[in-house]
Amino acid sequence: MSGPKALQQPLSLRFFSGAFLTFWCLLAAFPIFWIAVMSFKAPVDAFAGNPLDVILGPMTRAGGDGLTLIDVVVGIAMLYGAVQVATRALPKLVAIDTPWSNEILRWLIASAAFAIGFVLVFFGLLPPILNAANSALGLEPVIGLTTVHYQAVWVENAFWRNFVNSLIVTVGVVTVSLTVGTLAGYALARSGSQLAFWILIIALIFRALPHSVLVAGYLPVFVNSAAILEPILGENAPTLYGQPLAVIAVLVSINQPFTIWMLRSFFMSIPAELDEAARVDGCTHFQAFRWVIMPVMWPGVITTGLFSFLLAYNDFLVTSLLLDASNQTMVPAIAGYFNRETTTTDQVEAVAAAVSITAPLFLLVMIFQRQIVSGLTAGAVKG
Amino acid sequence: MKFRTFAAFVGPSIFLMLLFIAAPLVSVFTQSFYLTQPVVEIVTEEVCTPGFLTQTCTTETRSQPVLDEDGRVVRETTFVGLQSYRNVLEPQRAWEAVSNFDFRGLLAIDFWKALRFTLTFTLITLPLVIGVGLAIALAVNNAAKVVRGPVIFVSLLPFIITPVIGALSIRWLFVGEGILTRALEWYLERDIAMFAQGWTIELLMLFYRVWHVAPFAFVIFYAGLQTVNTDTVEAAIIDGASRWQRLWYIIIPHLMPLIVFVALIHLMDAYRVFEEIVGFSSQAHVISLQWLTYDFLQPDDSGNRAVSRASASAMLTMIGIVILLIPLLRKTWRDHRGVR
Numbered sequence: 001m002s003g004p005k006a007l008q009q010p011l012s013l014r015f016f017s018g019a020f021l022t023f024w025c026l027l028a029a030f031p032i033f034w035i036a037v038m039s040f041k042a043p044v045d046a047f048a049g050n051p052l053d054v055i056l057g058p059m060t061r062a063g064g065d066g067l068t069l070i071d072v073v074v075g076i077a078m079l080y081g082a083v084q085v086a087t088r089a090l091p092k093l094v095a096i097d098t099p100w101s102n103e104i105l106r107w108l109i110a111s112a113a114f115a116i117g118f119v120l121v122f123f124g125l126l127p128p129i130l131n132a133a134n135s136a137l138g139l140e141p142v143i144g145l146t147t148v149h150y151q152a153v154w155v156e157n158a159f160w161r162n163f164v165n166s167l168i169v170t171v172g173v174v175t176v177s178l179t180v181g182t183l184a185g186y187a188l189a190r191s192g193s194q195l196a197f198w199i200l201i202i203a204l205i206f207r208a209l210p211h212s213v214l215v216a217g218y219l220p221v222f223v224n225s226a227a228i229l230e231p232i233l234g235e236n237a238p239t240l241y242g243q244p245l246a247v248i249a250v251l252v253s254i255n256q257p258f259t260i261w262m263l264r265s266f267f268m269s270i271p272a273e274l275d276e277a278a279r280v281d282g283c284t285h286f287q288a289f290r291w292v293i294m295p296v297m298w299p300g301v302i303t304t305g306l307f308s309f310l311l312a313y314n315d316f317l318v319t320s321l322l323l324d325a326s327n328q329t330m331v332p333a334i335a336g337y338f339n340r341e342t343t344t345t346d347q348v349e350a351v352a353a354a355v356s357i358t359a360p361l362f363l364l365v366m367i368f369q370r371q372i373v374s375g376l377t378a379g380a381v382k383g
Numbered sequence: 384m385k386f387r388t389f390a391a392f393v394g395p396s397i398f399l400m401l402l403f404i405a406a407p408l409v410s411v412f413t414q415s416f417y418l419t420q421p422v423v424e425i426v427t428e429e430v431c432t433p434g435f436l437t438q439t440c441t442t443e444t445r446s447q448p449v450l451d452e453d454g455r456v457v458r459e460t461t462f463v464g465l466q467s468y469r470n471v472l473e474p475q476r477a478w479e480a481v482s483n484f485d486f487r488g489l490l491a492i493d494f495w496k497a498l499r500f501t502l503t504f505t506l507i508t509l510p511l512v513i514g515v516g517l518a519i520a521l522a523v524n525n526a527a528k529v530v531r532g533p534v535i536f537v538s539l540l541p542f543i544i545t546p547v548i549g550a551l552s553i554r555w556l557f558v559g560e561g562i563l564t565r566a567l568e569w570y571l572e573r574d575i576a577m578f579a580q581g582w583t584i585e586l587l588m589l590f591y592r593v594w595h596v597a598p599f600a601f602v603i604f605y606a607g608l609q610t611v612n613t614d615t616v617e618a619a620i621i622d623g624a625s626r627w628q629r630l631w632y633i634i635i636p637h638l639m640p641l642i643v644f645v646a647l648i649h650l651m652d653a654y655r656v657f658e659e660i661v662g663f664s665s666q667a668h669v670i671s672l673q674w675l676t677y678d679f680l681q682p683d684d685s686g687n688r689a690v691s692r693a694s695a696s697a698m699l700t701m702i703g704i705v706i707l708l709i710p711l712l713r714k715t716w717r718d719h720r721g722v723r
Contacts, residue, residue, distance in 0.1 A: 009525065013626070017522040021530075024519055025537045027594065031552040032540055034562065038555070047560040049569075054562060180395045187392030199393065201715060206404045208651045208704050212676035213697040217407025219680055220414065220690050253403030256396055285388045314545040316658055317673075321680055331545055335661065344560075351555060354548045365539050369532075372539060376599060377606040 032358065039352040040145045043344035046351070057144025068139040071130050078126065082118055086367055090114060107302070111367070149345075149352035159353060162333040165244060166313065169329055172248035173312035174305050177259050180252065181308075182301065185263025186289050190272065200264070203257035211254060211317050218250060222322060242324040250318055255311045259304055262375065266300030267293070303375035306368055313361070330357050415467055415694035419460045421448040421687075467695035471675075494696065497675045501703075504588065504671070505653040511593045512649055513642060516600025521630075523601070524608045535602070542598035550662025553591050554578075581668035588659045588669070596652070600645045607641045608634070647711050654707060672700045 037055060038046040045057040067075070094106045153159045188196050221228065222240040229238070240246040270293060278288035294301075313331075320332035334357065337350035365372065423446045431440040473492050480488035490496045523534055541549060556563040557577040568575050577583045611634055619629050635642075657673040660666060666674065679693035 014525065017525045020518065021522045021526055021534060024522070025534060028541050028598070029537050031549070031556060031594075032544065035552045035555055049560075049562075049565045051562055180399060183392045184396035187389050191389050193386075193389070196389070196393075199397070201712065203400070204711070204715070205708060206400060208708055209404070209408075210655045210657075210673045210676070210697070210700050210704065212657070212673045212680070212693075213411060213701055214404060214407045216414070216676055216680060216690065216693045216697045217409075217411040218403075219688065220419075221407075221410065249399070250403055253399040256400050256404075260396060285392075289392075310543065314547075316545075316547050316661060317677060321677070331547055334547070334551075347555075347558075350551075354551055357545055357548055361543050361545070362540070365536060365543050369536055369539065372543070373535065373602055373606075376602045 032362075035351050035358075036355050038348065039149055039355045040147065041348070042144070042146060043348045045144060046348045047344055056142075059144065061141050061144035067143045067145050068130075068134050068141050070133055070137070070139060071141075072143065074126070074130060078122070083366065086114060086363075090367070115363075149349050150356070152349050153353045153356065157349075159330070159333070159356065162328055162330045163356075165323075165327050166329040166331075168244050169247055169251070169319070170309055170312045172244070173251045173255070174308045176248060177252045177255055177308045178301060178305050181256065181259035181263050181304065182294070182297070183289075184256075184260045186267050186293065188260060189264045189267035190275070200261065203260055207257040207261070214250075214254060215318055215321050219321060222246060241322065242327060244323070244327055247319060247322050250322065251312050251315060254318070255308055258311070259308060262304050262307065263300060266297065266304070269300075270296060299371065299374070302368070303371045306364070306371055307375055309364075310361075411694045411697050414690060415698050416462060416464060417460050418463045418467065418691045419458050422459050423447065424449050463691070467691045468699070470692055471695045471699065493670065493675060494672075494699070497670045497672045498703075500585070500669050501654060501656060501672045504585075504592070504656050505650060507589055508592045508596070508653050509646060509649055511589070512596045512600050513645060515593055515597040516645065517604050517638075517642075519597065519601040520604035520608055523605055535605075538598040538601055540598075541594050542596070544595075546595065546658035547662045549595055550588075550591050550659050553587060553594070554663050557587060578663070578665075581665075584663055584665045584669055588656075588663060588665070591659060591662075592653065592656070596649060600649075603641050603645055604638055607638045611637050643714075650707050651704070654703060672696070672703070676700060 034054075041054060041057045042059050044059045045053055048054050090110055094110050188200060219241075225238065225240040274296070275283075275285075275288040275293055278292040279285075283292065315329075316331050316335075319329045320335065323329065323332070330353075334350065334353050337346065337353055425444055425446050427442060427444045429440055429442050431438045471494050473494070477489055477492055477495060480486070480492075490499055519538065523531055526534065544552070555561055558564065559576065559578075564575055564577060577587065615633055616629060619633055624632070655673050656671045657677065660669065660671055660674040666678070670678075676693050676697045679689040679696060682688050
């Protein structure tokens with residue numbers, strides 16, 4: 001770092017701060033890294049006393065599953081390439097403006113294409129090529145690695161069903177909460193009235209409520225909703241308990257206070273002259289909002305969407321109480337694994353399920369790091 | 384903006400919040416005074432078993448749920464006043480324990496046990512989160528530009544991970560055969576069971592929460608550090624202020640609004656502590672207020688949910704939130720009046 005001489009730091013301080021930072025990074029990454037390693041090992045290796053055994057997995061290797069030197073080198077190179085593509089090339093591709101799409105759509109298409117390409121290359125293309133190379137060179141595996149636990153979780157225990165439920169709930173929550181939230185956030189940012197202030201204050205109080213308090217309110221109504229709604233809807237009144245749609249509505253509402261506060265702070269940063277100009281040109285409020293403000297709001301919308309996604313995806317309390325076993329989402333479903341942790345195989349399967357849940361989040365941070373940081377600071381620094 | 388346009392824009396959001404937040408609050412409040420139970424009737428019948436010479440007859444009374452013509456259990460709702468609150472708080476037993484200075488006895492009651500944990504958890508993690516967050520922010524600010532991006536990436540991982548999974552990932556390091564338990568056992572040369580007693584679990588929970596929230600504090604403080612006025616810092620250097628003095632008299636006051644913000648958000652969130660209990664499966668030793676309500680709402684063996692007691696404990700939890708929120712609301716109110 002350059003600067004005035006007095007600002008330069010003594011060596012001891014720089015060393016100390018560097019050491020602290022290294023320690024923190026180790027601490028932050030270690031638990032996640034470790035469960036990821038454990039999930040690929042045979043149970044004996046996963047809970048071995050020697051950390052080297054856990055990483056290298058001698059028992060797993062003895063079972064015939066493992067990676068050779070070539071596998072490791074090629075795998076790391078491909079991963080590095082994938083990260084480079086995701087962080088460098090993808091945003092550039094997305095930035096290319098086409099008349100028929102907006103930024104969110106482009107992001108969705110690009111992310112989906114990237115995910116599909118990644119899976120195809122890694123699980124479809126690479127294994128046969130590397131197997132051929134290994135047998136041609138006669139290499140023995142050096143690192144034990146097995147995917148049996150993932151197969152057990154996803155195929156045998158039908159975890160994909162929970163994945164689909166999670167997908168339905170999160171996609172629903174993100175779309176509805178952004179649609180409803182942007183409208184409200186825009187109006188709250190542009191209106192300086194007393195009413196807008198009170199709405200925001202009440203939303204702040206709602207944000208602090210423990211979710212179990214609200215669920216205690218829904219549960220009896222949802223369980224008996226068929227009987228309650230019968231006079232209005234007649235015979236086909238639905239039982240809301242166990243309905244993903246009802247859970248979407250609940251999660252959207254619970255997150256609404258947070259969403260409107262965050263979107264409001266993003267709308268505040270867009271100059272009001274912009275919509276005044278549009279109004280002078282004869283736009284109604286809604287047209288100004290739709291055609292003038294929204295196109296410059298995409299960064300804010302993406303950020304808020306990310307946080308809505310996280311809130312819906314990570315939720316345990318609401319989904320575990322309001323959905324029944326037949327359409328459970330991933331996070332509550334994992335409770336079923338660690339509650340019956342009787343054998344070590346069960347434990348490692350639970351670990352594999354946990355890693356499966358974490359993997360999409362990991363990708364999310366990788367791609368959207370900047371948006372997440374801007375979202376965190378939006379509430380604090382500006383407002 | 385005219386009122387009508389404003390209402391049209393805000394309408395859907397307000398509608399959702401009223402229907403799914405305000406209405407449930409009202410219904411929880413009323414539920415807490417009522418008790419819904421299956422109607423039970425006491426049936427007396429004479430049961431005779433054939434025996435030698437004479438029959439042996441006994442009269443039995445048993446209680447059975449009343450069924451309606453469709454064969455469903457009839458339930459009735461009665462007004463019970465504060466009975467549910469009494470069931471949760473157990474004031475007599477609690478008072479007895481307090482007057483005998485028997486805190487063990489007081490903490491044997493679920494509600495007081497949960498309250499004790501929730502409060503200590505909130506108050507202990509608060510300074511730790513702020514301290515660790517500030518330390519990371521200062522260290523990153525000191526570091527070379529190249530490493531900042533990767534450090535922020537790694538720091539975001541504990542923050543973004545699903546809370547239950549985060550707690551589980553730490554639990555798996557410390558279970559009986561976990562790698563860190565083994566390391567500790569080897570280092571201390573004795574057997575260790577991290578999940579056999581309350582205080583070690585609480586320690587792990589505190590660690591988990593600081594690990595999970597410190598990145599949030601870090602990102603916010605780091606953003607604040609970018610706006611520190613360099614002129615003031617240079618002036619302080621010329622005046623001969625040491626590094627600590629600069630930190631204490633310039634940087635911390637500059638970050639003060641952010642520290643207050645992080646503290647308030649953390650108070651709200653830590654008071655709702657719940658996922659740790661699930662992740663660490665600690666219900667036998669340690670429970671929190673929100674978990675108590677959750678537990679009442681879970682169906683018991685016969686499929687009944689203790690909705691009334693859940694509502695009472697939910698209302699009691701709310702009182703705590705309101706107390707926590709008063710300073711925040713007063714500040715927002717003052718800012719608002721200051722602006723206009």
